[in-house]
Amino acid sequence: MTQFNLKLILLIMSTTALCLSACGCLNPFAPALGDPSTSLWTDQQTIGELLDNFRNSYNLRDSLRYSHCLADNFIFYYYDVDNERDDQWSRDTDLKTTGGLFRSFDDVRLTWYAIPDTIAEFSQEAVSKEFDLSFNLSLYGAGGSSAFDLYGFAHFTVLKSPGEKFRIVNWKDNTVF
Secondary structure (H helix, E strand, C coil): CCHHHHHHHHHHHHHHHHHHHHCCCCCCCCCCCCCCCCCCCCCCCCHHHHHHHHHHHHHCCCHHHHHCCEEEEEEEEEEECCCCEEEEEEHHHHHHHHHHHHHHCCEEEEEEECCCHHHHCCCCCCCCEEEEEEEEEEEECHHHCCEEEEEEEEEEEEEECCCCCEEEEEEEECCCC
16 A cells, blocks of 8 residues: 555545544434334224234334233134144243244235224224234245245234223134135
8 A cells, every 4th residue: 555545544534533523423424313203113092003013013023012912811813724623822822933933034024904994093992892804924034045925814802901002812813724
């Protein structure tokens, strides 16, 4: 490296250091931050907000946020194809299973289809509400090593206890295999 190149590099480094010190801790190369007063997460005061949090927890593979969508007495119902029978599991098993799903795939995408306004805007306390939704769940492994696209139907029962947020009490997977 020539002495000229070395001086040029030192000049650029000292100019950058001077700029950074003049700006305080501001990094001029950092991307702009979004509005810190907005959040991806909702208070789950409507069924639509609950479904937003459910979707976001899947898409971000956030099992802690997912757990906030489920009631303590949550039950997941499904058809066991291998044993040809209806089966179910509790909240604890669902959280373990969903956490395993989140760890097994690099990208998880959940899409709800056609949520009626009467469901999305429902906010009444102490009234359980049942409804059906169609969905797409896309699962992608590392570097595209595996990809699964699942289309299905879910039957939900949700409840907002007085002073609380909406939570899913029952989820029945009505997907046809």
